[in-house]
Amino acid sequence: MVKVTPRISVRPSKSEDAPQLLALDHLAWNHFTAPSETKWTSPEEYLEKSPPGTQLVAAVEKTVFGYVSVRNPTPLKSNSHVGELTIAVHPSYQGLGVGKALMEEVEKRAYEEGKSKLSLRVLATNPFAAAFYKSLGYEEQGRLENEFYIDGEYVDDLLMYKFL
Helix, strand or coil: CCCCCCCCEEEECCHHHHHHHHHHHHHHCCCCCCCCCCCCCCHHHHHHHCCCCCEEEEEECCEEEEEEEEECCCCCHHHCCEEEEEEEECHHHCCCCHHHHHHHHHHHHHHHCCCCEEEEEEECCCHHHHHHHHHCCCEEEEEEEEEEEECCEEEEEEEEEEEC
């Protein structure tokens, strides 16, 4: 049996996406993927931190199964050429091109907005994500050893980047 993946659309987030984005965060962020699990309590709280249009979402029709956001890592003008990424893809949709579609679109838009470097952080306990970023041309630029203490274990935080 051949698995058919529907056409993925990547678009700016809308307020009506908030319940799905909240649910996605609860699925995507755990002790293997983030130093602390996301604890949004309502779509309204989610929208306060991520207003409509501040994320790109991957969707088929009205079903959202991934997002990416880019923000300035610091408020310094001298650092405004850098964008820091956060990406999440629903576990059931990983490996189907969702993350790649999101990353290609965010890179295109970041470049058009004058960014020349994108960076991200990934826990060493998430080698699948690190390998995915490497496959897209991201390189490790540093490792914060024992940066987090999660479930009784020290975990390294990998810093990765890509020049646009």
